[in-house]
Amino acid sequence: MxxxxxxxxxxxxxxxxxxxxxxxxxxxxxxxxxxxxxxxxxxxxxxxxxxxxxxxxxxxxxxLRLPVDPAVVLESVGHSEPDHMGEALVRAMVGAWETPVVRQHFLGMLRTAASHEVAREVMQQTLHDSVQVAVARLVDDDADRRSALVMTQMAGLAFTRYFLQLPEVVALTPEELAASIGPTIQRYLVDPL
Amino acid sequence: MxxxxxxxxxxxxxxxxxxxxxxxxxxxxxxxxxxxxxxxxxxxxxxxxxxxxxxxxxxxxxxLRLPVDPAVVLESVGHSEPDHMGEALVRAMVGAWETPVVRQHFLGMLRTAASHEVAREVMQQTLHDSVQVAVARLVDDDADRRSALVMTQMAGLAFTRYFLQLPEVVALTPEELAASIGPTIQRYLVDPL
DNA sequence: CCCATAATTCAACGTCTGTAGAACATGCGG
DNA sequence: CCGCATGTTCTACAGACGTTGAATTATGGG
Missing domain, CATH: 1.10.10.60 (Homeodomain-like)
Incomplete structure (x- = not known):
């Protein structure tokens, strides 16, 4: 040929x-x-x-190398008013996920992690490096526990919206997501445990 | 042989x-x-x-056929006091997931769904049949939106705890999960949107 | 006891998989 | 203009894959 x-x-x-x-x-x-x-x-x-x-x-x-620096994505969150950090975080992450590059990276990690141990560890590490580190900087006590809770909510949002594509979740706009899920994150960040 | x-x-x-x-x-x-x-x-x-x-x-x-009837798992939630439904729901679902049979079924759906369209649809349908239907019975307005939010949180919990096995999430006991995540579900169920 | 039916293995098929080694072509420094 | 490094394809291997058709053995009903 x-x-x-x-x-x-x-x-x-x-x-x-x-x-x-x-x-x-x-x-x-x-x-x-x-x-x-x-x-x-x-x-x-x-x-x-x-x-x-x-x-x-x-x-x-x-x-599987990160296409964006999580610190850059989440930079704005640190500068937001303290009682709207949750909203800011949701807005920042959803904003990133809505771009083709980041969405593809997420799906790539997920789909390969399903059958490949190495990929699963990469995904674990990635989540840690973005959410855990960012949360630790925003919060002054119980950082591990708070970031664990934040990760369950944010990972679930990405999972149901971009991978499973549940119609009810896909239907929501980024703004609606920030409004509805933001307060959850806020609570995980600042409420007494 | x-x-x-x-x-x-x-x-x-x-x-x-x-x-x-x-x-x-x-x-x-x-x-x-x-x-x-x-x-x-x-x-x-x-x-x-x-x-x-x-x-x-x-x-x-x-x-991939369901090993348990979701209606049975979530039965107790309907009988709980109205302002602790969220906690009851988390407790019921985590209780189920902690059993080997249900956990295996969840991981089976997830891992096969990653590369097989049919399995992804099964998982979508399963989540709908358990959470969406249950939430619709507990709530009197905006059932679709409320159940969408509940699904993001619950799916994320299962995903990070049983599939990714994030150390910070694995470390929490079922009781701690109910206490921390229950209020989130409660808010998704009853708060004005 | 006979016969249909169900349970089980065997042998083989064609195709796809990841990888290795050799061949060939081009560009660049001397 | 020669030679070496790099880019690229070709050919081949050894194994795994899902599936098929025939062969073999036990069970159960008449």
Missing amino acids: KPRGRRPGDEDTRARILNVAREQFAHSGYERASMRSIAGQAQVDPALITHYFGSKVGLLTEA | KPRGRRPGDEDTRARILNVAREQFAHSGYERASMRSIAGQAQVDPALITHYFGSKVGLLTEA
């Missing part, structure tokens, strides 16, 4: 492979996103993936 | 296969729980699975 050797020009094939991989991991999970299918969509030979990423797991770990 | 034909005695092989399938789907997801591996653990020839369940998808759909 294609001529064999090196291509003229220098468009970044490696990045293209990585994008396709992210797409397919997010859409089909680890096993169904086969090297051949990824290579096919990226119009590339499967062996090239091994060449760049070493193995399929190598490709996965690189695909 | 084994002799060929029908076995003497009448122990229910079909049920044994189904149990192993549930176990493996919950532990490894759809693709890694191969017919051969399920058959192996059930000490049976792979072809026997096809004979009983038609195909792998047939096995999956049978494995």
